[in-house]
Amino acid sequence: MADNKPIQPPTGTRDLYPIEAARRRFITEAWRRASINHGFEEVDGPTFESTELYTKKSGEGIVSEIFGVFSGKDEQGVKALGEKLARGEDAPAPYALRPEFTPTLARMYAARAASLPKPTKWFTAGPFFRAERPQRGRLREFLQWNCDVIGLALPEKPTAEDVARATAQADAEVIAACVGLLRELGLTENDFKVRINDRRAMGAVFEKGGVVPEAYPALFAHLDRIGKLAPEVWRTEASKLGVPDTLQLWFLNTMQLADNRDQSQFAGEMTGTLAALFSVWSESLAPIRKQLEAAGIPSGVIVEDVKIVRGLAYYTGMVFEVIVDGERAVAGGGRYDNLIELFGGPSTPAVGFGMGDVVLSLVLQDKGLMPSDAELMQIAGQSPDVFVISNGTPEADAALPSVLADLRRGTRESRGRDSLHARRTSKTTKNVGKLLQEAERSGAHFAAIVESSGEVTLKNLRTREQDQARTPIASLKAEVLKRLGRMDRGS
RNA sequence: GCGAUCGUAGCUCAGUUGGUUAGAGCACCGGGUUGUGAUCCCGGGGGUCACGGGUUCGAGUCCCGCCGAUCGCCCCA
Numbered sequence: 001m002a003d004n005k006p007i008q009p010p011t012g013t014r015d016l017y018p019i020e021a022a023r024r025r026f027i028t029e030a031w032r033r034a035s036i037n038h039g040f041e042e043v044d045g046p047t048f049e050s051t052e053l054y055t056k057k058s059g060e061g062i063v064s065e066i067f068g069v070f071s072g073k074d075e076q077g078v079k080a081l082g083e084k085l086a087r088g089e090d091a092p093a094p095y096a097l098r099p100e101f102t103p104t105l106a107r108m109y110a111a112r113a114a115s116l117p118k119p120t121k122w123f124t125a126g127p128f129f130r131a132e133r134p135q136r137g138r139l140r141e142f143l144q145w146n147c148d149v150i151g152l153a154l155p156e157k158p159t160a161e162d163v164a165r166a167t168a169q170a171d172a173e174v175i176a177a178c179v180g181l182l183r184e185l186g187l188t189e190n191d192f193k194v195r196i197n198d199r200r201a202m203g204a205v206f207e208k209g210g211v212v213p214e215a216y217p218a219l220f221a222h223l224d225r226i227g228k229l230a231p232e233v234w235r236t237e238a239s240k241l242g243v244p245d246t247l248q249l250w251f252l253n254t255m256q257l258a259d260n261r262d263q264s265q266f267a268g269e270m271t272g273t274l275a276a277l278f279s280v281w282s283e284s285l286a287p288i289r290k291q292l293e294a295a296g297i298p299s300g301v302i303v304e305d306v307k308i309v310r311g312l313a314y315y316t317g318m319v320f321e322v323i324v325d326g327e328r329a330v331a332g333g334g335r336y337d338n339l340i341e342l343f344g345g346p347s348t349p350a351v352g353f354g355m356g357d358v359v360l361s362l363v364l365q366d367k368g369l370m371p372s373d374a375e376l377m378q379i380a381g382q383s384p385d386v387f388v389i390s391n392g393t394p395e396a397d398a399a400l401p402s403v404l405a406d407l408r409r410g411t412r413e414s415r416g417r418d419s420l421h422a423r424r425t426s427k428t429t430k431n432v433g434k435l436l437q438e439a440e441r442s443g444a445h446f447a448a449i450v451e452s453s454g455e456v457t458l459k460n461l462r463t464r465e466q467d468q469a470r471t472p473i474a475s476l477k478a479e480v481l482k483r484l485g486r487m488d489r490g491s
Numbered sequence: 492g493c494g495a496u497c498g499u500a501g502c503u504c505a506g507u508u509g510g511u512u513a514g515a516g517c518a519c520c521g522g523g524u525u526g527u528g529a530u531c532c533c534g535g536g537g538g539u540c541a542c543g544g545g546u547u548c549g550a551g552u553c554c555c556g557c558c559g560a561u562c563g564c565c566c567c568a
Contacts, residue, residue, distance in 0.1 A: 008558095008559070008560095011559085011560090017501095063568080064566095066568095100568045101568095109493055122508095128568090131515080133492085133565090133566085135561085135563070224567095296505080310568090312567095312568055332568095391526065392525060427521090428520095429521080429522085430525055431522095431523090431525070431527095432525090432528085436526095436527055436528040437527090437528040437529075438528085439528080440528060441528090441529085447528095459527085461528090464528090469521050
């Protein structure tokens with residue numbers, strides 16, 4: 001007897017039925033549109049990479065959350081790995097499903113750096129994989145949209161000021177693309193905040209505050225938890241990292257400041273060393289704020305936040321997260337000025353961000369911004385242009401297949417723009433009323449009732465207006481194209 | 492890796508202190524005497540009650556195990 005137990009989709013993956021596929025398409029189309037309108041060009045890379053690409057320059061913990069991939073042709077390799085593992089040695093798979101895009105991007109840029117414009121603006125959107133425990137807003141397979149600006153537009157002999165301005169401009173450019181998308185989807189400035197920080201600024205504060213450089217990475221990680229831990233607990237840990245009391249106090253004060261509307265007043269309460277540290281920090285964030293405001297991002301949306309440090313080791317400057325209340329970060333990114341060089345390219349500053357589809361979908365649902373099912377099918381291009389119905393006579397039944405085929409046929413000259421989405425029923429009933437009902441439910445724009453081998457009656461299902469006169473089958477397609485307003489090109 | 496909650500039809504869920512053959516709505520298919528549709532009426536298919544044990548005369552219901560899902564912790568590229 002056969003084992004009929006259904007095989008379920010792997011943990012953290014999704015089966016997308018038509019309406020869910022349409023929902024995903026709605027998001028990816030918005031991503032494409034926003035990035036193209038902001039001047040980014042689409043690129044893409046492999047969905048699996050050599051594991052080295054991620055282990056080389058990333059931290060240790062990352063490997064454990066990578067999905068390993070083996071070649072089915074490499075039996076010996078697999079066996080060798082098995083033996084290593086049996087001995088308790090580290091044995092990563094030779095390939096990894098990509099957990100992020102930035103390393104691929106860095107490699108791609110490095111390989112052609114000499115011939116690429118400065119700046120180069122690339123975007124990509126596709127599937128990524130992380131072997132984490134799924135929970136709200138987090139799955140093991142997800143889509144991620146990335147926008148990156150690589151290189152800076154600089155004069156022949158740039159001054160430090162030129163570099164700083166170009167840097168802030170590029171930083172603002174990626175954030176503007178990200179915010180542009182959110183606004184296009186209907187989120188307003190009341191719905192989200194762009195929380196920004198700067199790793200170099202933090203470094204300067206650490207230095208002035210008396211922390212040894214060796215402790216910086218651990219301190220960045222610890223700062224990530226400042227809002228989650230009780231202040232006393234956080235301070236105890238900070239002390240262990242060699243953070244002086246004054247600096248601890250500054251972190252706690254400044255953290256609250258990020259959530260306090262009246263920043264100037266709060267800042268005014270800091271005196272002496274605290275105030276000095278604060279100006280080091282805030283002054284280095286001033287240029288990026290200025291550029292963001294110039295890019296049309298409302299000042300109320302921008303929040304300087306000492307908590308935002310990002311886990312990734314490769315960030316070197318500005319870092320940011322876009323937070324929608326009640327959800328985890330919907331997007332995050334930052335500046336990584338050393339990474340291109342690390343992949344064998346010329347020293348090139350770069351900045352970028354990623355946005356996942358999982359949290360974004362939750363946000364759109366929370367805010368009621370996800371279009372209705374019917375709208376989605378239309379947006380995804382799945383509503384038929386014409387639903388062809390036979391009037392039930394043998395003559396019409398016989399003519400129907402060729403009517404359908406003709407409507408569907410596209411020509412190379414028009415690049416398929418003259419091809420129509422045409423459907424017919426698969427039901428056996430000849431009840432025209434029922435078939436019209438089916439046509440309407442399919443979301444079709446027109447119904448074409450085949451009357452004979454030579455004529456149809458057209459009905460606009462949106463307006464419910466039916467033609468008095470019949471249309472010859474020979475001119476049906478042209479007539480429908482005309483009524484759909486698609487005759488403006490070619491011919 | 493840890494914790495909490497939950498698994499009955501494709502979906503949303505009923506199902507009494509354990510008691511005949513497990514139900515509804517939606518969806519799907521067909522019909523309402525062969526041509527005009529959102530309503531309505533009639534009919535139909537579809538469930539080894541996640542899976543495996545146990546208690547019992549009898550288990551969807553109680554107990555144990557297991558798998559899965561959701562939410563949270565850890566982590567977050």
